[in-house]
Amino acid sequence: MTPATSPARPHPLVSFDHVTKLYDGGRAALNDATFTLNRGEFVLLTGPSGAGKSTIVRLACGLEMPTSGQVMVAGEDIARMRGPALPFLRRSLGVVLQNLMLLNDRSVLDNVALPALAAGLSHTEARQRAQAALARVALPPDVGRVRPDALSGGEQQRVALARAIVNRPALVLADEPTAHLDETGALHLLQLLEQFVVAGVAVMMATHGEAAPLPARARVLHIESGRILR
Amino acid sequence: MSALTPQRYALGRAVAMVRDRPFVFLLGVALAAIALALPLAIASVLWAARPALALIQPVPEVSVFVSTRATSRDVDVLKGRLESVPGVAGVTLQSKDAALAQLIKRSGFVTTPAELGANPLPDVLIARLELPASEQSLEAVTTTAKGWPLVDSVRSDLDWYRKVRGLGTVGITAVAVFGGLVILLLTLILAGTVRLHASTRADELAVLRLVGATPRFIVRPYAYSAALTLALASVLAIAAVFAVHAALRAPIANLTVLYGAPFTLPDPEPIQLLAVLAGAVLIGWVIGVAGARAAVSGR
Numbered sequence: 001m002t003p004a005t006s007p008a009r010p011h012p013l014v015s016f017d018h019v020t021k022l023y024d025g026g027r028a029a030l031n032d033a034t035f036t037l038n039r040g041e042f043v044l045l046t047g048p049s050g051a052g053k054s055t056i057v058r059l060a061c062g063l064e065m066p067t068s069g070q071v072m073v074a075g076e077d078i079a080r081m082r083g084p085a086l087p088f089l090r091r092s093l094g095v096v097l098q099n100l101m102l103l104n105d106r107s108v109l110d111n112v113a114l115p116a117l118a119a120g121l122s123h124t125e126a127r128q129r130a131q132a133a134l135a136r137v138a139l140p141p142d143v144g145r146v147r148p149d150a151l152s153g154g155e156q157q158r159v160a161l162a163r164a165i166v167n168r169p170a171l172v173l174a175d176e177p178t179a180h181l182d183e184t185g186a187l188h189l190l191q192l193l194e195q196f197v198v199a200g201v202a203v204m205m206a207t208h209g210e211a212a213p214l215p216a217r218a219r220v221l222h223i224e225s226g227r228i229l230r
Numbered sequence: 231m232s233a234l235t236p237q238r239y240a241l242g243r244a245v246a247m248v249r250d251r252p253f254v255f256l257l258g259v260a261l262a263a264i265a266l267a268l269p270l271a272i273a274s275v276l277w278a279a280r281p282a283l284a285l286i287q288p289v290p291e292v293s294v295f296v297s298t299r300a301t302s303r304d305v306d307v308l309k310g311r312l313e314s315v316p317g318v319a320g321v322t323l324q325s326k327d328a329a330l331a332q333l334i335k336r337s338g339f340v341t342t343p344a345e346l347g348a349n350p351l352p353d354v355l356i357a358r359l360e361l362p363a364s365e366q367s368l369e370a371v372t373t374t375a376k377g378w379p380l381v382d383s384v385r386s387d388l389d390w391y392r393k394v395r396g397l398g399t400v401g402i403t404a405v406a407v408f409g410g411l412v413i414l415l416l417t418l419i420l421a422g423t424v425r426l427h428a429s430t431r432a433d434e435l436a437v438l439r440l441v442g443a444t445p446r447f448i449v450r451p452y453a454y455s456a457a458l459t460l461a462l463a464s465v466l467a468i469a470a471v472f473a474v475h476a477a478l479r480a481p482i483a484n485l486t487v488l489y490g491a492p493f494t495l496p497d498p499e500p501i502q503l504l505a506v507l508a509g510a511v512l513i514g515w516v517i518g519v520a521g522a523r524a525a526v527s528g529r
Contacts, residue, residue, distance in 0.1 A: 063440070090442035101437050105246070115441035117239050126235070163441070 011075040012036035019069035031226035047223035053206035094164030102148035109144030133162035153180035244454035258423040262463030267470040421521035428525035449522035456518025464510035
């Protein structure tokens with residue numbers, strides 16, 4: 001319990017407290033994980049494939065619930081969220097999953113504008129924000145008119161990142177965002193994420209760490225077999 | 231923030247769903263139109279027949295046959311007593327002279343009241359009961375009147391009243407069951423269509439969840455799609471009703487000439503058509519929301 005006289009400490013943006021995630025068959029994707037992520041911090045989740053990095057990302061955005069332990073995001077317990085609370089929380093997060101989940105039945109601009117529309121922004125404002133987000137990830141304006149499947153893997157990755165930042169989130173969660181990129185592309189994407197961090201956005205990124213040198217300012221959490229080793 | 235944005239987005243996605251799966255949409259429209267056409271056609275014919283049906287609406291009556299020994303004054307006194315009985319809405323005197331004249335007219339005998347001598351028919355007081363009348367009140371009036379002097383007999387149309395009420399109950403139950411089945415059929419058609427649309431859009435649903443769309447935002451396009459389906463289905467069903475009316479109008483006209491009854495089959499009025507359309511849109515919206523929530527839950 002915090003003493004009444006001590007100044008209130010801000011909540012960490014993300015807090016994992018002894019979190020375990022078991023999948024069917026009892027396999028532990030994550031085992032007693034405890035860590036925090038503060039505002040404006042860059043955390044890299046490294047480790048081999050299947051280590052549990054994606055599980056952390058999915059738990060942090062409420063796509064999965066912990067089997068035990070507590071996942072807090074922006075001071076809210078993910079497992080206790082009811083009704084529209086979780087969607088509202090997700091609006092303050094920008095998520096890029098391994099499967100980029102771009103919709104090929106509509107233009108790039110409509111893909112990027114979707115979170116803004118879901119947040120209730122007007123059509124015009126959502127498209128303006130989407131244009132700005134595309135520019136932010138260094139994609140030319142005419143890319144907005146084409147469909148995602150007409151772009152290269154690297155461009156699609158950027159589109160997914162643009163969609164993640166269109167609502168100006170406090171936290172960007174990225175799962176292997178450099179997976180489809182060459183070294184130059186990966187470096188550019190990491191630089192972009194670092195710029196977000198400089199602007200006060202927290203970034204949690206899962207990576208093999210092979211495509212490009214890891215950002216110097218990032219804190220690394222190395223994970224193996226569901227355990228955070230450092 | 232714009233309140234219209236989610237609506238505009240939902241409408242756009244509903245149109246996109248129709249465009250992407252036109253066969254599914256048209257099949258849904260056709261099935262819903264068939265399901266709607268029959269009850270609408272029956273309802274429109276019944277609506278047109280309301281004046282005729284009103285004639286056979288049961289108004290329970292009690293007939294009090296006054297003794298032939300009663301004078302006109304006695305009949306007036308009895309009429310006053312009958313009017314004051316609780317549950318009686320009004321009393322009509324069917325005089326014996328009028329009854330005899332009517333009998334002669336109907337029987338076709340060429341005779342006159344004078345040739346018959348004394349009029350053998352009684353005066354009859356017909357009491358109409360207040361609505362809604364119960365069987366108990368009908369029996370109470372009957373029992374009361376039977377105890378009065380100068381009353382030969384009292385008859386109520388209780389049996390007829392029971393039969394008509396029984397038929398009415400059967401009719402109302404049949405309409406309720408039929409209406410329920412139609413609603414169930416529409417629900418199955420629309421829910422199936424919504425589920426089919428949702429199953430082909432699993433990627434979109436996942437993205438919408440990921441970017442923080444509320445369940446309401448997610449299901450709204452499906453609600454629009456279902457409302458659109460039922461709106462078009464109701465337009466087709468209304469067209470079918472007009473076709474039924476056109477087909478029935480001449481035979482009904484011939485029939486009414488034979489019976490000497492002035493019955494026509496007018497087309498539905500614009501306000502009725504609008505009510506059907508609005509109702510269809512509302513039902514489609516509700517079923518669409520419920521169906522979409524069921525279809526997208528747990529994904």
